[in-house]
Amino acid sequence: MVYNSEYTRQDVLVNVIVGGTGRYEGVRGLLIGTAEGGGPTQVCGKMPDGSDLELPETIMKDLSGYIRFPEKD
Numbered sequence: 001m002v003y004n005s006e007y008t009r010q011d012v013l014v015n016v017i018v019g020g021t022g023r024y025e026g027v028r029g030l031l032i033g034t035a036e037g038g039g040p041t042q043v044c045g046k047m048p049d050g051s052d053l054e055l056p057e058t059i060m061k062d063l064s065g066y067i068r069f070p071e072k073d
Helices: none
Strands: 006-018 029-047 052-068
Touching: 006 052
Parallel strands: none
Antiparallel strands: 006 029, 029 052
């Protein structure tokens, strides 16, 4: 599908969190929600089929779920 230079898009997300760095080291969890975006797009990579991956200028994520920090020693 080819998009115009400006469009609105909504994706459904499932984020599985395993590990992490810095203050989130060892964190595990699950977040589920949506990511909505719009505005001018920019090519930021390639899709598995070789087509361009375009993302909008703005993206807002609305996620619910949990993260669990490891117990301290």
